[in-house]
Amino acid sequence: MYDVLIAGLGAMGSAAAAELARRGLRVLGLDRFTPPHSLGSSHGESRIIREAYFEHPVYVPMLQRSYELWHALENASGDRLLLQTGGLMIGRPDSALVEGARRSAQLHGLQHEMLTAAQVRARFPALHPEEDMVAVWEPRAGVLFPEACVQAQLTQARRHGAQLRFDEPVRHWEADGDHVLVHTSHGEYRAQQLIVTAGAWVASLLPGLQSPFSVERQVLHWFDPAGDAGAFAPGRCPIHLWQFDAGRFFYGFPDLGTGVKAAFHHDGEATTADGIRREVAAQEVDAVRAVLRRFVPAADGPLRASVACLYTNTPDEHFWIDRHPAQPRVWVASPCSGHGFKFAPVVAEVLADLVQGKPQRFDLGLFSWR
Numbered sequence: 251m252y253d254v255l256i257a258g259l260g261a262m263g264s265a266a267a268a269e270l271a272r273r274g275l276r277v278l279g280l281d282r283f284t285p286p287h288s289l290g291s292s293h294g295e296s297r298i299i300r301e302a303y304f305e306h307p308v309y310v311p312m313l314q315r316s317y318e319l320w321h322a323l324e325n326a327s328g329d330r331l332l333l334q335t336g337g338l339m340i341g342r343p344d345s346a347l348v349e350g351a352r353r354s355a356q357l358h359g360l361q362h363e364m365l366t367a368a369q370v371r372a373r374f375p376a377l378h379p380e381e382d383m384v385a386v387w388e389p390r391a392g393v394l395f396p397e398a399c400v401q402a403q404l405t406q407a408r409r410h411g412a413q414l415r416f417d418e419p420v421r422h423w424e425a426d427g428d429h430v431l432v433h434t435s436h437g438e439y440r441a442q443q444l445i446v447t448a449g450a451w452v453a454s455l456l457p458g459l460q461s462p463f464s465v466e467r468q469v470l471h472w473f474d475p476a477g478d479a480g481a482f483a484p485g486r487c488p489i490h491l492w493q494f495d496a497g498r499f500f501y502g503f504p505d506l507g508t509g510v511k512a513a514f515h516h517d518g519e520a521t522t523a524d525g526i527r528r529e530v531a532a533q534e535v536d537a538v539r540a541v542l543r544r545f546v547p548a549a550d551g552p553l554r555a556s557v558a559c560l561y562t563n564t565p566d567e568h569f570w571i572d573r574h575p576a577q578p579r580v581w582v583a584s585p586c587s588g589h590g591f592k593f594a595p596v597v598a599e600v601l602a603d604l605v606q607g608k609p610q611r612f613d614l615g616l617f618s619w620r
């Protein structure tokens with residue numbers, strides 16, 4: 251009998267395993283593959299972390315805790331997990347991105363600066379916002395290395411006594427009066443509580459529920475710079491997120507040694523975790539090139555690689571971290587609408603407090619079953 255069984259050991263599950271085991275609980279973590287792997291939502295070399303959160307100011311205190319926890323994990327693991335490059339949120343002054351980032355920064359007294367398009371071009375020569383665009387600059391934004399983060403979380407989980415089993419998919423589960431019985435490809439396990447962090451597979455482990463989640467295919471691209479490569483060095487190029495043309499988003503990273511990575515945020519095709527089209531079409535590369543030519547022209551060089559990845563979206567694109575509506579011993583915490591990675595360690599603390607019945611330190615109202 252385990253205290254907690256965790257189904258899915260990607261970003262959220264590996265963090266939860268580490269936190270719950272650190273608190274002394276008997277933890278079993280299961281994954282259908284061997285994480286970190288490139289079949290879910292936590293691969294592709296880099297993830298953005300940013301603090302002036304345009305999506306809603308309620309995320310900011312959680313983010314601030316997340317920064318502390320990532321630094322603590324870096325210290326505990328000895329691995330480089332986070333590179334602070336600063337960040338720019340670029341768009342028209344009334345765009346959701348710029349307005350939202352500015353609102354969060356002001357409400358929470360975050361260090362930030364408003365820049366005109368000319369100031370952005372002068373300070374960050376790789377980036378070419380149009381004349382009517384502005385930017386919110388925040389110095390604490392940067393890059394997380396997702397594969398190394400998941401690996402470090404798994405190592406910490408084991409170090410604190412969690413049992414982790416890979417290549418063992420959970421098939422189904424049933425909750426009884428005083429435990430949950432979990433059936434896998436290899437056998438059965440009993441636990442007091444079950445946490446479902448199965449990413450894009452989450453709905454398959456919530457039978458009988460009308461799933462509000464949708465899975466979206468997203469493609470990441472890496473290009474060799476065609477122009478001034480030095481302008482993409484991490485010291486000169488921050489992470490940058492853009493809102494352009496009627497609510498479309500794209501983002502880019504500095505060159506971390508493997509080329510300049512850029513991708514759209516949303517606008518991907520609807521898919522499923524098992525049915526995703528992994529090959530990338532030439533038109534998809536052309537579409538991101540067209541945007542780069544407009545806003546980051548020196549990035550439009552030879553293509554190095556393109557990789558498909560999965561978002562698990564909620565209808566309002568906020569997170570979903572809550573108890574199963576019909577099974578009080580079961581928790582769900584994976585659907586993060588394409589912006590959850592940076593929160594993994596704080597989501598783990600939230601989950602651990604929920605499982606242990608402790609009072610919550612954060613406002614979780616936006617993330618509840620709805």
Ligand SMILES: Cc1cc2nc3c(=O)[nH]c(=O)nc-3n(C[C@H](O)[C@H](O)[C@H](O)COP(=O)(O)OP(=O)(O)OC[C@H]3O[C@@H](n4cnc5c(N)ncnc54)[C@H](O)[C@@H]3O)c2cc1C
Nearest residue numbers: 258260261262281282290291298420449451559590591592
């Ligand atoms: C292209 C892309 C870019 C992104 N960019 C950012 C960003 O810049 N910043 C940011 O904060 N977030 C970003 N995100 C979102 C973030 O990466 C995700 O929210 C996060 O990685 C999701 O973690 P997860 O643990 O829910 O899913 P995953 O990491 O995919 O983990 C789910 C795990 O469950 C396992 N599993 C599935 N079914 C079963 C089963 N039946 N039994 C056992 N195990 C199972 C899977 O094998 C997998 O390992 C991005 C996502 C994508 C796809």
